[in-house]
Amino acid sequence: MNDLMVMVDIAGRRCALYAHDVSSVIELGDVTPVPRTPDFIAGITAMRSQTMTVIDCRLALGLDTNDFPTDDRAAVVTVGNHPYALVVDRIDDITTSSSEPGTVSGGFGPEWTRITTGMTETASGPALLIDLAKLIEGPESFGQAA
């Protein structure tokens, strides 16, 4: 309750990240592709000499990239001691959540259910709360689990 949230759009959907998980928002420079990695890993990039893995959130959800253009800013989060830059449609604003994450009847669809801890009400409307660890696992592990 009343946590600060960074609001982002992923594949046209409104999502929320806990503000304390997001260490910074960066302008994404050159991304070095990493051959033989799953699609959703866009590559690696360096920001202030820190190397981070760039995750394309649309692909991490198994969605098509064509439908949803992204801007060149990325949210940097740290999962398991490694920094990741999340490429999203756009990074919006910081708001406060006004409810505990909860679920809705019927679920959010399998892809979304996998990467969310539930829906939260925020000052700017309802949003899916992203489970970062699940997000960066990518769709493969989802496929295996199913």
Place this chain on the structure above:
Amino acid sequence: MDDLLADFVAETREMLEASEGEIIAWEADPADRARLDTIFRFVHTVKGNCGFFDFPRLAGLSHAAEDALSDVRAGRREPDTALVTAVLAVIDRIVFMVDAIEAGDEIPEGSDDDLIAALQPNDDGHESIAPTHEAASAILETGQSDDEGTSDEAAPRRAEQNSGVQRSIRLPVDLLDRVMSGVSDMVLARNDLAHRLREAGNQPTIDGPFERLTTILSDVRDAITRMRMQRIETLFGALPRLVRDLSSELGKQVMIDLEGGDVELDREMIETVRDPLTHIIRNAIDHGIEMPSDRLAMGKREIGMLSIAARQSGNKISLVVTDDGRGLDAERIGAKAVSSGLVTESDLKAMSRDEVQALIFEPGLSTADEISEISGRGVGMDVVRDNIEKIGGSIKVTSKPGEGTLFYLQIPLTLSIIAGLTVEVGDQRFAIPQSYIEEIIHIGTDSIDYTKVGDTALVTFRGLRTPCLSLADVLGLEHSVAEDDYTMVLLRLASGDLFALAVDRIHSHGDLVVKPLSPSVMDTNLYGGTTLLDDGNPILVLDLPLIAFTNGLVSDARASIRRKGEDETTSAAQDHVARAMLFTDYAGRRSAVRLELVQRIETAKADSVEISDNGKRAVIDGVILPLVGLPEDERPNGKIRFLRMSDKTCELLYAVREVDDAVELNSELKPVADDPLIEALTLIEGQTVALLDGHELFARYGEPPEETAKPTCHLPDTDWARTILGPLVSAAGYEIVSGVDASGDVAIVLDDSDMDAAATDGDLIRLRSHPDANNDDGSIYRYDRDGLVDALRRARSGGAR
């Protein structure tokens, strides 16, 4: 002060600082159990630590305090103010002594009986509390006044001493890591800045401070790297105990001998080496060293020796673990390897003893018949080797039956900064750790043969048929150059496996600061980390052992034997078909010389050739070599090409007009009688070619490189000679001697010097101060550089005679 003592002092102080508050609180409430425990722990630790050192007073005091406090803890005694005061007095005394120890002083003579007595419970009950208390505080005061009495002198002395003694502090490892990664980042930021400055062009106002920043940064980096280093002693420290415990458990007697404890190693590296080393030691004691009775029966000393020595050589640390036990049983290892299907009987027969012994590093081989507590079964030497190789090291074993076993470990100094090579494939760059690289060859040259066998590519280089991986295929990229334009990077893995990696081109090499990658990227089993280029862009560091493994290039024992066999046959075939270097000499003749003789092809300016009475010589890389093959009276212009030939001790240059190709000598060789310098005539590509006779060539002209025997030149003992003449003379290939007693092969004298008889057995070069002075004495004007150099050269060829 020795390290242990410094640790002791540091620890005592630290604990004291931590418990100071507790002591005060305890004084306020002696019944507080938690405080009591803290103080008890303090005196207990001090007591324990004193046992290591010879501090009887300190031990006595802390012991007495511990006794008193443990009575209280056990409920045998009620804490009262008297006791508290006495304990506090004891702690003060301990601090006083620790100060003395730190300052390197002797602990002052004196008795602590007063304090110890004050700790004793007073049986007289309540009445005596007050007197005891008084006594205690009196003692406390004397203690303090003692302190104060000496403090006037002691304080400055301590400060003085401290400046000599290395002060140390303890830091959390995390903090150290943060500082370290901060400095690495600073280096990267500097590189980035350097790159931008280069792009912006020369800017004197910025370049100066930037230079300074660079110097400071490299200093800081050095210091930080040293911070990271730890003496290998910390690893050795635990070993005597391990050896003692193991040997007594097994009923054996083993003595351990540790050497080179002052060798410094990366802290992380020490941790990585710990387990493999422990495993080797366990094995040595369990299987290597015999029971005392057996040893006696074999005429050995009852006590087995285990010695571990560490050495630093270059950027590697070598660790040698030897025992004088029964050695590896090659037959048992062999039998086991056959029975577990690792090698076949016939393979085994073809293997040398060392090769058989190396089988112990193969997975699934343990010679221990019984599973013992000590070495167990699960983790074998294969894991040891894997762990060592993971950090870029290597391990070898040799052993003599009945005499002992030797393990030779090589480990790199540090994990995080490695030398590496940047290669390009497609339009992407990757880094390869330098330690794997054996050789880099461009495929366009003839020394390498690239063929495709099925879908597999093979390169043949120096008679070795080596599997070849295309980096583009490995990574799923496209090569941007044609197949016959690849550059081959020959890589040797720690296991000895050799393979070639085809890349588009080579970029640069330098120190790489390797950073970890996220698990999702590591899952590809292709990359070992990432590093930043000068321009700040990250590139991936290839994990070559893993790549080789996933592509089936890492041998199990069988494959490596087969390959060895192949090597031998191909190299035998190599011997059979001799190869020669084809060239056109100055007389326009097509000639050839056996390839083994040619060291390399040199190009030099014509003026490096010098013709004297006893033949021609040329200077290549500062070495004077005999020169053959130039026509007698012709002095060539421009540049000359030489074949630099060597018979391992002597070298000579053969002047050639044109270097053609390396060819195989597969036609018949027809001996020639009339020219001793020609071994034979042969047909190459339908043309007659004269093959030079290497034997005759070296017999006539071979000379050891001049460099090894530098002539000496005696210079006058003046500033001018030292600072102005000296460099010129040494550049001309002389070693400089001076002084009255010394004597040189050549001597230079000045006309203004009073030394008439110069100290030389050889040539004398006179220098005069005026350019236009009388030239009759054969002197050279002292700033006539050409004349001087020429004279020196003449003298040298004379001296070489």
